[in-house]
Amino acid sequence: MSATFLVSIVIGAVAVFARRIEGSWTSPAVFLxxxxxxxxxxxxxxxxxxxxxxxxxxxxxxxCVAFLAGSAVAHGQLLVAPRExxxxxxRQRLPLLVPLVVLGNLAxxxxxxxxxxxRGASPFSLVDIVTLVTVNRAGNYGWAxxxxxxxxxxxxxxxxAGALFGGVLFRLSRHVWERVAAVLAVVFVALVFALYGSxxxxxxxxxxxxxxxxxxxxxxxxxxxxxxxxxxxxxxxxIVILGGASVGTQVLRYWTQLDRIGWRSILADGFxxxxxxxxxxxxxxxxxxxxxxxxxxxxxxxxxxxxQEAPLSSIDxxxxxxxxxxxxxxxxxxxxxxxSLVFFALGGFIARATFVALRGGRMGALPLGVLVYTFVxxxxxxxxxxxxxxTAALALFAAYIGAASYRPPRRTAAALSRIPT
Numbered sequence: 001m002s003a004t005f006l007v008s009i010v011i012g013a014v015a016v017f018a019r020r021i022e023g024s025w026t027s028p029a030v031f032l033x034x035x036x037x038x039x040x041x042x043x044x045x046x047x048x049x050x051x052x053x054x055x056x057x058x059x060x061x062x063x064c065v066a067f068l069a070g071s072a073v074a075h076g077q078l079l080v081a082p083r084e085x086x087x088x089x090x091r092q093r094l095p096l097l098v099p100l101v102v103l104g105n106l107a108x109x110x111x112x113x114x115x116x117x118x119r120g121a122s123p124f125s126l127v128d129i130v131t132l133v134t135v136n137r138a139g140n141y142g143w144a145x146x147x148x149x150x151x152x153x154x155x156x157x158x159x160x161a162g163a164l165f166g167g168v169l170f171r172l173s174r175h176v177w178e179r180v181a182a183v184l185a186v187v188f189v190a191l192v193f194a195l196y197g198s199x200x201x202x203x204x205x206x207x208x209x210x211x212x213x214x215x216x217x218x219x220x221x222x223x224x225x226x227x228x229x230x231x232x233x234x235x236x237x238x239i240v241i242l243g244g245a246s247v248g249t250q251v252l253r254y255w256t257q258l259d260r261i262g263w264r265s266i267l268a269d270g271f272x273x274x275x276x277x278x279x280x281x282x283x284x285x286x287x288x289x290x291x292x293x294x295x296x297x298x299x300x301x302x303x304x305x306x307x308q309e310a311p312l313s314s315i316d317x318x319x320x321x322x323x324x325x326x327x328x329x330x331x332x333x334x335x336x337x338x339x340s341l342v343f344f345a346l347g348g349f350i351a352r353a354t355f356v357a358l359r360g361g362r363m364g365a366l367p368l369g370v371l372v373y374t375f376v377x378x379x380x381x382x383x384x385x386x387x388x389x390x391t392a393a394l395a396l397f398a399a400y401i402g403a404a405s406y407r408p409p410r411r412t413a414a415a416l417s418r419i420p421t
Contacts, residue, residue, distance in 0.1 A: 070348025104162010108188025167212025
């Protein structure tokens with residue numbers, strides 16, 4: 001058994017131990033090591049030749065432990081009894097939820113139509129792989145080096161926002177057609193960015209949907225007796241959405257080069273990010289000075305203050321290559337060894353406080369909950385703040401939830417009839 005795979009087992013044990021402390025499988029402190037136990041384990045199996053770089057996996061283990069430590073401190077300070085919040089009560093305080101999801105879906109339809117029409121193809125050719133590859137090559141920023149138009153940027157923001165609202169709607173839906181609209185929100189965001197050749201676009205859109213669904217589930221689940229079932233359901237959805245979107249995008253991008261690249265590279269490419277970090281960590285991981293102070297992790301937030309860094313170049317990762325090194329490299333370059341561990345400890349504290357707030361029925365904690373779960377789901381790639389459109393969509397979602405949180409719930413006729421006169 002390889003050293004890296006043994007580390008993945010230890011990370012899994014941290015997740016099980018965290019479950020005993022947190023009392024819920026869907027707690028972020030459980031979720032982070034559970035995700036990384038799977039990612040590191042898969043990396044060890046798919047890239048056995050890179051087992052000598054297991055030190056990077058040990059750093060991931062240390063970061064998960066720091067995250068759990070911060071959560072444990074908060075657990076001792078925030079012992080609040082959870083309560084079950086009726087879904088209808090939350091739904092009443094979220095006006096225009098369905099129209100916002102539909103707006104995101106319409107943006108998806110418009111983008112798909114635009115991409116096909118630009119190439120003189122019919123949007124009904126979605127089942128024709130040759131047409132899909134042609135559309136992908138014409139719209140792919142890497143292939144054609146296109147400049148993003150303002151109309152496209154606004155459509156992307158609408159798609160990301162639609163995914164966020166779709167995850168909320170899926171949990172709070174009252175009718176089957178609402179669930180269909182909510183699912184379409186994540187289908188459109190994955191399909192549009194696959195056609196654009198952007199795996200990360202599909203990754204962040206899918207992660208937004210999953211994070212919004214999971215946060216809303218925490219808000220409405222009370223004691224969380226069914227949280228293991230929610231976690232299992234979420235895992236299946238994550239594999240289908242995130243894994244399927246990534247592989248689908250790669251297939252469209254490299255369809256004409258499959259003989260050279262091979263299916264092995266396409267299927268394993270997402271796990272090469274872990275390999276890229278492991279290779280880098282062995283030579284550069286222990287950073288004690290010359291920090292980039294958030295330029296990697298919070299790119300779009302700190303850029304106005306002049307904090308910018310050049311994009312990272314690709315490196316060979318056994319039989320493939322990668323220019324993605326996970327958020328662990330970003331944090332190490334930004335804040336160093338001590339600062340990175342402090343970041344995870346503070347993140348664990350904030351994540352636990354947010355989880356408690358959601359379980360206590362505080363709807364205003366939804367945006368922070370979405371951010372926490374999105375960070376966990378995308379931690380094998382880069383921070384969501386690396387891109388402008390998802391950052392803007394998160395800001396719009398936070399503003400909407402913030403306004404709705406201060407909006408008193410609408411009284412139903414039954415409630416009004418019980419008011420003494």
